[in-house]
Amino acid sequence: MGLGMIEAARFTPPTFAEGLKNWSSGDGVAGDHRYDLSSDASLVTGDSDFGVCLELRKSIEVQKLRSFTQTPILKETYLRIRCRVKVVSGHFPGVRIAGWAGAASGAHIAQVTQIGPSVVPTDYSQLLNVSAIIGPGLRDGVDMVWGTDPDYGHFGLDLTGQNGGIIRIESLQIEDVSALFMLHSTNILDIRDYGAIGDGETPNYDAFTAADDAAAGRRLLVPEGQFYIEKGLTLRSKLLFRGTVKLPVSAPFVLQNNFDFTTYIDAFDEEELAFKKAFQALLNSGDHDALDLGGRTIGVNAPIDLQEAVSTRQGYAVRRVIRNGELYARRNTAWEKDIVISRGTYSPSDPKKLRNLNNSANIQAGSLVEGNGVGREIYVTSVDINTSEATLSEALYDAEGTQDFTFTRFKYMLDFSGFDQLQKFMLQNVNLKCNSIANGIMLARAGDTFHIADCVITKPRYRGLTSTGWGCQGMLIDRCHFITAESLLAAQDRVSIALNANANDIKLRDNRASRFRHFAILSGSNNIISGNHFYQGDERSNGIRLAGIAPTQTNTTSTITGNYVDNCFIEWTNEHDAKPDYTTGFGFSALTISDNIFLCSNVAPSFSFLVLKPYGQRHGLSDLSVNGNNFRAINGSIDRIEAVDTSLSDLDRERFFQIQFHGNNFNNITTQSANPLRLTHHQNSAATLWTIDTAQRLPFQAQCLDADTLIAKSPILTPSGARRHALPYIELQYGSDKDQAAIVWPEAVKGKLGLQLRCDR
Numbered sequence: 102m103g104l105g106m107i108e109a110a111r112f113t114p115p116t117f118a119e120g121l122k123n124w125s126s127g128d129g130v131a132g133d134h135r136y137d138l139s140s141d142a143s144l145v146t147g148d149s150d151f152g153v154c155l156e157l158r159k160s161i162e163v164q165k166l167r168s169f170t171q172t173p174i175l176k177e178t179y180l181r182i183r184c185r186v187k188v189v190s191g192h193f194p195g196v197r198i199a200g201w202a203g204a205a206s207g208a209h210i211a212q213v214t215q216i217g218p219s220v221v222p223t224d225y226s227q228l229l230n231v232s233a234i235i236g237p238g239l240r241d242g243v244d245m246v247w248g249t250d251p252d253y254g255h256f257g258l259d260l261t262g263q264n265g266g267i268i269r270i271e272s273l274q275i276e277d278v279s280a281l282f283m284l285h286s287t288n289i290l291d292i293r294d295y296g297a298i299g300d301g302e303t304p305n306y307d308a309f310t311a312a313d314d315a316a317a318g319r320r321l322l323v324p325e326g327q328f329y330i331e332k333g334l335t336l337r338s339k340l341l342f343r344g345t346v347k348l349p350v351s352a353p354f355v356l357q358n359n360f361d362f363t364t365y366i367d368a369f370d371e372e373e374l375a376f377k378k379a380f381q382a383l384l385n386s387g388d389h390d391a392l393d394l395g396g397r398t399i400g401v402n403a404p405i406d407l408q409e410a411v412s413t414r415q416g417y418a419v420r421r422v423i424r425n426g427e428l429y430a431r432r433n434t435a436w437e438k439d440i441v442i443s444r445g446t447y448s449p450s451d452p453k454k455l456r457n458l459n460n461s462a463n464i465q466a467g468s469l470v471e472g473n474g475v476g477r478e479i480y481v482t483s484v485d486i487n488t489s490e491a492t493l494s495e496a497l498y499d500a501e502g503t504q505d506f507t508f509t510r511f512k513y514m515l516d517f518s519g520f521d522q523l524q525k526f527m528l529q530n531v532n533l534k535c536n537s538i539a540n541g542i543m544l545a546r547a548g549d550t551f552h553i554a555d556c557v558i559t560k561p562r563y564r565g566l567t568s569t570g571w572g573c574q575g576m577l578i579d580r581c582h583f584i585t586a587e588s589l590l591a592a593q594d595r596v597s598i599a600l601n602a603n604a605n606d607i608k609l610r611d612n613r614a615s616r617f618r619h620f621a622i623l624s625g626s627n628n629i630i631s632g633n634h635f636y637q638g639d640e641r642s643n644g645i646r647l648a649g650i651a652p653t654q655t656n657t658t659s660t661i662t663g664n665y666v667d668n669c670f671i672e673w674t675n676e677h678d679a680k681p682d683y684t685t686g687f688g689f690s691a692l693t694i695s696d697n698i699f700l701c702s703n704v705a706p707s708f709s710f711l712v713l714k715p716y717g718q719r720h721g722l723s724d725l726s727v728n729g730n731n732f733r734a735i736n737g738s739i740d741r742i743e744a745v746d747t748s749l750s751d752l753d754r755e756r757f758f759q760i761q762f763h764g765n766n767f768n769n770i771t772t773q774s775a776n777p778l779r780l781t782h783h784q785n786s787a788a789t790l791w792t793i794d795t796a797q798r799l800p801f802q803a804q805c806l807d808a809d810t811l812i813a814k815s816p817i818l819t820p821s822g823a824r825r826h827a828l829p830y831i832e833l834q835y836g837s838d839k840d841q842a843a844i845v846w847p848e849a850v851k852g853k854l855g856l857q858l859r860c861d862r
Contacts, residue, residue, distance in 0.1 A: 112180055112275040114168035114256065117144060118153040128201040128209075129167030129255025136166070150187065150228060151271040157260070158267050159194050164260035167201060171253040172275060174202075176315060177294045179236035179243065181278045182256050184271045186229050188222045191266035195219040198233035198244070199259040202251040210251050216259060217244040231258065238293025240282055248296030249311050289341060290315065291322045299326020299344050306330050313338050323368070330354070335386065342367035351412050353385035354378050360386075362394045362426070372399040376428075381410035383421055390419075394426020394531070401428050401539075403435035404512045408519025408545075416522030416548075424529040428514050430539035438563070439465060439510040445491070446503045447474075452496035452679030455506065461489040467518045467543060467569045468508035474499030476653060476676030476716075478601040478622040480569035481508060482546055494570055494603050495624055495653075496679035498716045511563045513543040518569060520545035527552040535561040537586040544572035549604075552577040558599075560586035565617075566600040573625075574604035583614035590616075592637055592668075593645045598622065599635075609633055620649045620669070624677050626691075628652075628659040638668030643705045643737075648672035648712070655720065656687040665698045666710060672746075674714045681717030681750075688756070689713060690723040694730065699742065702735045706771070709744035713801065716749050721756025722801070723861075728761055734769040741772040745801050754804045754839075760861040762800045774800045777809050777857040787820045787849040792835065793842040795858060803860030804839040811844070815853040825850050 115123040121142055127133030136142040141158045148154050157166065172180070182198045198217035202210040217233025233244040235254070247254075256275060260268065282291070290312055293299075297308035305328045312321050316338040326344040334348070335355040346368050348354050356364060360382065365375040376399050383392045411417065430436060443460035458464065461484055468481045470493060480494045491508075514533050517523055523545035533541045533556070541558040544551055547570055558565040558581070565583045568576075583599040595618040600609075605625035611632040614620045620635035635649045649669030652659060653676050661671060673689060675681050699710040710732060713722070732742045742765075745752050762776040778798050784791045795805060808831050817825045825848070832843040842858055 112172050112277065114170040114172065114273055114275065116153070116272040117155045117270075118272070121155070123169050124155070124257070125167045125169055125255070126165055127167065128165070129169050129257065130201065130203075131169075133167070133169075145269060148269060151185065151269060154272070155270045156189070156267060157270060159192075159260045159264050161264065162261070164194075165199070166257040166259070166270070167199070167255045168257055168273070169255065171203070172256055173253050174247060174251045176249065177237065177279065177290065178277060179234055179240075179279045179282050180275050181232055181234045182217075182273060182275050183230065183232035184258070184273045186222070186231055186258075186268055186270050187227060188225055189267045189269055190225070192263035193222045194263065194266050194268065195221045195261040196229065196231050196268070197259050197261070198231060199257060200235065200245065201255040202247055203253050203255070204250065205252040213247045213251065214245045219261060221262070234278060236282065236294070237296055238282075238291055239298050240291070240293055242281070249308070250296075288319045289322050290319045291324060292328070293324060297328055299324065299328045301327040301329055301347060304329060304331040306332055306334060309334055309336065333385070340364065340368070345370045348378070350409065353381045355382040355386045355388070357386065357388045360389045360392075362392065362397055366397070372397065373401055373405070377405060377410060380407060380423070383423075384411045384417055391422035391424055393424055396425055398427040398429055400431050401514055402431050402433060404516050404539075405514060406519055407515060407517050416520060417526075418522065418524040420525040420527070422527040422529055423531060425531070427532040427534060429534045430514055430536045432536065432538055436512045436538045436562070438512065439468075441465075441468070441508045442505055443508060444503060444505050447497055447500040449496070449501055449679035453493045455491045455493065456489065457503070458489045458491060461491065462486050464491055464508045465510040467567075468510040470506055470508060472500060472504055472506040474501075475506070476674075477619075477651065478598065478624070479677070480567070482570040494568070495677035498676050498678055498681045511540045511567070513540045513564075513567070515541070516543045517545045517572065518543045520572075521547060523548040523551065523572060525550050527554065528556050530555045532557040532559065534559045535586070538562055540567070541565045542567070544568045546570040546572055547574070548572045549574040550577065552579070553581055554579045555581065557582045557584065559584045561597055562586060563597055565598070568602050568604070571604045573602040573607065575606040576602060576604070577608045578610070578612055579608070580611045581613075583612065583617065583620075585616040588616045590639070591641055591644065592616075592618070592639050592647055602628075618647055619651060622651045622653065623659070624653045626654055626656060626658040628657070630659065630661045631663045634665035634667060635669060636667035638702060642703050644703050646670060646701065646704055646708055652692065653677045655689045656691055658691040660693040660695070661697065662693070662695050663697060665700070667700050668702060668704070670708070670710045670712055672712045672714060675716050675720070676714075678716065681715070683717060683719040683721070683753075688721045688723065689715070689752070690725070692724070693726045694728075695726065696729045697731070699730060699732045700735070701733075701739065703737065704734070704739065706738065706740050708739045709742055711743040712746050713744075713752060714746035714749070715752060718750050719753050720750070721753050721758065722760065723758035725759075726761040727765065727800070729764045731766045732768065732770055738769040738771055741774060742767070742770055743774055743800055752801065754801070754860075755806070757803055757806060757861040760800060760859075772797055774798055776800050776861065777859045779857050780855070781814060782844075782854045782856065784851045784853070787818075787851040789846050789849050791844040791846075791854070793844060793856065793858065795840050795842075797840060799840060799858070799860040801860070802838075802840065804834050805842045805858050805860065806833060806862050807859040808833065808842060809857035809859060811854060811856045813852060814855045817850045817852040819848065819850055
């Protein structure tokens with residue numbers, strides 16, 4: 102606008118020499134009394150100080166002097182109104198600059214300040230300077246703040262105090278002093294110029310909006326003070342903060358062209374609040390798909406409820422990313438877990454419900470459920486207080502009837518559980534420092550393709566990442582590091598779990614987890630677990646080891662490939678089955694374990710790298726491939742690499758189908774399992790029945806159910822040395838444990854056979 106280039110004549114009213122008809126004893130509006138018709142006013146032409154001036158006798162309580170001329174009030178413009186006065190005789194009145202604010206419609210805008218500071222002469226003939234500055238913003242030195250509503254003003258003086266004094270007044274001057282309030286750069290616009298007031302209480306939405314509309318590419322300055330914005334606001338302009346803003350919790354503050362975390366810290370002057378408001382803006386704007394934390398560390402005092410940022414929505418399905426920063430849990434009681442014990446009833450006929458809970462009002466969604474017959478990592482997805490029911494993430498394997506259940510609600514640094522649905526959300530290059538007091542991430546109740554990449558979850562107290570429902574469908578966790586808070590504890594004494602998932606299609610790739618109780622409890626199917634290193638050892642001799650990965654569905658249809666399984670094992674269960682006995686279906690099936698490194702040290706000989714634990718009876722095993730792995734024990738040896746945990750039930754070894762155990766390498770493994778099992782049998786004394794002992798080398802000490810090949814590796818001879826070419830037949834499931842085969846000949850013979858036996862049909 103070129104403030105300094107506007108000539109003063111544009112603002113200054115007519116001089117007194119141009120006639121007193123231009124001056125009013127009222128507000129200066131049309132119809133007010135004129136001073137050329139008043140006996141209280143006269144024009145003096147030869148004053149020694151002022152030349153031509155107005156002589157005015159004070160005769161009423163507030164003697165007004167206003168110009169009939171409309172002085173324009175322009176945006177971002179500050180005007181100084183000044184004149185000189187002197188008292189000729191009589192009482193000394195107070196003198197102040199005053200005005201009348203008008204809208205373009207002619208309406209009076211009464212709410213703005215229309216009087217300046219008052220001064221009082223102390224001596225006759227004293228030349229007294231009277232001035233005031235009027236402008237749109239509450240700035241130091243501005244006497245009359247008019248905001249942006251007035252379009253013009255009638256300006257002049259007020260005389261106050263005792264009547265009877267005679268005062269001479271020099272013609273008023275009105276000049277543009279906007280330059281006094283401009284910053285060094287003319288590319289910055291002060292929001293106070295549009296009426297913003299930084300007292301923390303005055304609503305400023307309209308002022309910010311007006312300034313943004315007028316900015317035309319300039320940055321908006323938010324000066325010292327706290328500026329309350331009463332509702333959600335989106336700004337196109339970039340901002341410079343010297344003060345702060347305050348908004349209601351539910352009100353987004355969207356900076357379309359200044360969307361960076363540093364600016365939000367400047368805006369709110371507190372990192373945790375800045376993060377919440379920046380995240381809120383991310384989900385309430387289509388202008389940005391990512392919040393870059395700029396490498397900042399954010400102190401977090403309590404769990405962050407991410408759904409609170411978009412409280413009007415229960416779901417969000419557009420891709421959004423938080424990246425490049427660190428959240429640090431500060432020590433306080435907000436991270437303490439909540440524990441509720443409630444008596445309830447469970448029926449396998451409604452496998453994901455607990456009913457008749459006597460304390461349902463205190464049970465929180467997202468609580469871990471524990472009790473007799475309850476598997477690992479089962480959570481409350483919702484609570485219905487009216488019916489005293491809780492819905493669970495998974496079924497309970499042996500909890501039919503009524504008992505006391507324990508519900509534990511852990512506290513998470515990033516808690517998405519308020520969302521009914523969240524899709525395509527990503528955390529990238531984010532470090533969550535849980536500091537042994539907080540937990541990491543709780544997912545939404547449902548959703549798909551939640552993605553965590555290149556993140557570090559450091560020292561979670563109980564859980565690194567928790568899924569309480571189906572918010573983990575298609576979840577991807579890539580190149581992340583889970584660091585324990587329990588490295589000094591014996592493996593069996595640890596309680597923290599790196600992650601769990603209930604839904605299908607999980608991808609765990611190239612991650613590292615150290616010394617948790619478990620790395621991953623996976624309830625769904627169709628999972629790909631590749632390239633991870635999970636270590637769960639301790640410094641104890643003959644130490645107990647726990648599961649690193651635990652698939653909890655029989656038909657898991659998953660691959661575990663190229664991992665480093667370090668001092669832990671794969672434990673395959675059906676603990677999330679309400680009716681764990683096998684009736685129909687696949688049973689334990691469809692798992693591929695290939696090209697992994699398995700290592701154990703300082704363990705008991707009974708340790709195994711692959712453990713099947715059936716929670717019910719009559720389960721078989723099918724479509725299991727264990728191929729191309731390296732199994733190694735150091736500081737001792739182990740009996741075998743695979744086992745069945747029969748503490749609850751055993752496998753039906755007559756129901757093994759399509760089992761592959763081949764191409765594996767064994768170091769310090771006493772019994773090296775294979776299927777098919779290739780054997781060479783030497784029969785040194787002639788017999789009609791040759792017993793082939795598998796030496797328990799079939800996987801899981803299984804029965805001998807089939808044979809692939811049978812070939813003579815030497816001449817088959819009678820006791821007298823005559824060669825025989827008759828074919829034998831094979832009897833399977835031979836011996837008391839049914840793990841042998843018998844080769845039956847038409848007559849007694851001896852020799853050497855090569856054959857392949859199988860544990861499957």
